[in-house]
Amino acid sequence: MEATAKELTVGQPPNIPTEPPPLARKPVTEMSAEEMVAKSIVPVKKEFIYPVPNRLNSDNNGPPTDAVPASTTSSAPVSNEKKSKRQLKRERNQEKQSTRNLCPMVAKTGITDSCPYNEKCRFSHNIEAFKAQKPADLEGNCPFEGNEEGPCPYGLGCRFLGTHKTNSASGIPNGLKNSEINGLKKDVQRLLWKNKMKFPKADAQLKVLGLMGPTKSKKTPIPNNEEENGCGEMGTDPIVQIQVPEKAESNNNGDDPRPQKRGKSLNDQTCEVIGEINGSSFEVVDVDTNVDQIETDKSLKLHPREKKLIDFKNKLYLAPLTTVGNLPFRRICKALGADITCGEMAMCTNLLQGQAAEWALLRRHVSEDLFGVQICGAYPDTVSKAAELIEQQCRVDFIDINMGCPIDLVVNKGAGSALLSKPTRMKNVIQSVSSTVDIPITIKARTSYYEGRSRIDSVIADVWEWGASAVTIHGRSRQQRYTKQPDWEYVYECTRKAPETLQVLGNGDIYSFSDWKTHKSACPQLSSCMIARGALVKPWLFTEIKEQRDWDISSGERLNILKDYVRFGLQHWGSDTKGVETTRHFLLEWLSYTYRYVPYGVLEVMPVKLNWRPPAYFGRDDLETLMASESAADWIKISEMLLGKVPDGFTFSPKHKSNAFDKAENG
Structure with missing residues (x-):
């Protein structure tokens, strides 16, 4: 019988004076694989389980603060505060008027007078002031350089400006990128x-x-006789x-x-x-x-x-x-x-x-x-x-x-x-x-x-x-x-x-x-199966199904997938500062799911179920340990490995609170 999330985190009910069953009190480190499966806990090998109490092997009612190794924590703050739409709109308008937000047309061409709105433009035209406060370029190459689509459309605003080999003033393509379609026309x-x-x-x-x-x-209305x-x-x-x-x-x-x-x-x-x-x-x-x-x-x-x-x-x-x-x-x-x-x-x-x-x-x-x-x-x-x-x-x-x-x-x-x-x-x-x-x-x-x-x-x-x-x-x-x-x-x-x-597909x-x-x-009458949250946790599930195998993917291979995602994100949302931070935001949302993946190499029993909760465990290397952390601060640290340091005052809270397994709202 599978236990619910409440049974896993809450201690003895106050109205029951008797002793709880031994299985409910036993810490994860002392459970057998069969007992962990019965409690819907991922059966991780004993040598990989982290000994510090966490939300699954603690006798107290609240999750401790040291559930993740201190060496993996980041100083970036995590906030649960949500801003109102009016406040967000006010902040966006203030941001547009600052020198940090250079006019897109000026950024593309590098010419101050290229904007048709001139003084009426709501963005800054001060190129020197923009360069003075612009963050340092990120490592790597511009995602647009060398593409058939032409030079980088973000010009001076690109966070990879130092890698540009073409002159930003020589014919920047406007409009949608050729690789993406289904845009809404202005008319x-x-x-x-x-x-x-x-x-x-x-x-x-x-x-x-x-x-x-x-x-x-x-x-004329209908006559009464009609x-x-x-x-x-x-x-x-x-x-x-x-x-x-x-x-x-x-x-x-x-x-x-x-x-x-x-x-x-x-x-x-x-x-x-x-x-x-x-x-x-x-x-x-x-x-x-x-x-x-x-x-x-x-x-x-x-x-x-x-x-x-x-x-x-x-x-x-x-x-x-x-x-x-x-x-x-x-x-x-x-x-x-x-x-x-x-x-x-x-x-x-x-x-x-x-x-x-x-x-x-x-x-x-x-x-x-x-x-x-x-x-x-x-x-x-x-x-x-x-x-x-x-x-x-x-x-x-x-x-x-x-x-x-x-x-x-x-x-x-x-x-x-x-x-x-x-x-x-x-x-x-x-x-x-x-x-x-x-x-x-x-x-x-x-x-x-x-x-x-x-x-x-x-x-x-x-x-x-x-x-x-x-x-x-x-x-x-x-x-x-x-x-x-x-x-x-x-x-x-x-x-x-x-x-x-009628074609019928299953999902779940x-x-x-x-x-x-x-x-x-x-x-056999089932046409196919739709894959939802399983793909969020491990998108290589499609490869496993096609190749009919369980892929013990390494932390380096997982990091390469994240690198590809960042590159695709910069091409989609932009390589300027706004596009970089938008890519970071959606990367963090995705990382709030991927940490739930437990590598096959540390499992006692295979395969695992989607609703099983992983205990705090060590990976086979430091990167795998970092990727297994349920702390949003560590997700931010992973994003900094790919997109540089977060801006001052940066905060993040998962939209769907997916780390609370029973409260996911998507799919």
Whole structure:
């Protein structure tokens, strides 16, 4: 029987006067391998276990401060304080006006007068003052020098300026780097900001499905003797009357669809060209001119089986991972054997508002030959419009709809795993999106919202008819989060219930080649398995699965992987000071997972499980010992080995608190 985190860290309950069982009191150094496994502790060989008490072999209730060897600690502070958005914005504005932030155009060209804004520019143009306070160059070569993309786009601001062999003033390329695609165009962003973007395909399908909701039409209302249809004021449209399906979302136990917010009425007979999209002009036409054709010739609509489908069979699929699953990390996993990659979860409402930070989650590297994006929304209108926009603006192979996110911030808005408790809305979301776009649609869901209720197996047979070509099932309910073992037997049951045309993928705590092999052999109908947190701890898991072996990777090989990540990060976020610190931040977020890896060479029993907690132990060399530290100060020290000293006043606190195993919020 596996023990919970509470049983491992908390002593004898005050209401039980009897002596606790010997196993609960025995320190890790005196436990056998079988006893450690029973307590969900990684069975490390006795000669490697660190003798100082730590959170797993202490009799007291609180973790001691000397759980890590003092020789590995850093003087860099670690802070749990979170700043408000207003404070962060104020600090950013102050930073822009300082001499530390040189105008990007001036930095690229090295000419003070090159900025078109001149005195109105919000950045500094003082080159000499910038050079006087600029930190020393970092060791190594500029990640952009020698590339086919041209000279370094950061010019004087690059932290590898001394290695530049070309003159920064000789033709610096502007815009996005050639190796990355799916950027948001400025003209499209302005239309989204002004709420003037039109979505003809999504609006037409929403009308057909009866999910449009009321409009702000100023036309004459329907006479009292005419019966309103299920779309409210849409009955005033003289062009077409739409029959509402029997199971429209408005009949879902009183859960009426949201009113739509529009900057311009859809009845405006206009035609606009908003710019070049994927090499061709995209014409925005009025919805009403196409509804008749859609209604009269439904045979033109592609059934999901007629679309180009993605073959997930036996392919290694890297899950969309919040925060850590960024583009540089996906490049690492791709190099180590991942076949399919997916961007981080993007909120539909933020995409439709033109938020640059949200659109950055859709960026794709050219090495990602099979790439999808994951979107999350609560209502058919927002999700279908976001999908149409992505199809227009981006090059993706599939769109995954998140129906499994357990985070309160998402669930409280009716999105993520909350959709499992509203099957009619779930159906409407899938139908509206699949009928709007021509690229394949997949969904990712949990077993249920509440344990034993609103389970995914009740709709698994219908998902294909709704329009999804594949479904990934995480073997835990939303209520479970990550505190219990995934129910793979239930995943197998759902797989057998699914139609043969629907591809089903399993997900949950795959951490070794043997885990992958076990699940595939237990249910041959399973198309593949999605790998999530296991890839965060050891991204070489893809190599292990492909080569069917357990890789006893050395600390030097792990450090080389981190070096590649830093290089990819500098190419993605930039080689100037801001880009260096952004790369450092995401590196530290990743290190908050990688420390949990225990090398095979120090294990008593193999393989280990993802939820087992490693005791404090010595590695086979100093670097391996440092990488095993659970202290954020030591993660900072590793980042300093790769990116130089941290700035004065630097602090770091993991976003997901992943070192608390039962409170991870991502995946």
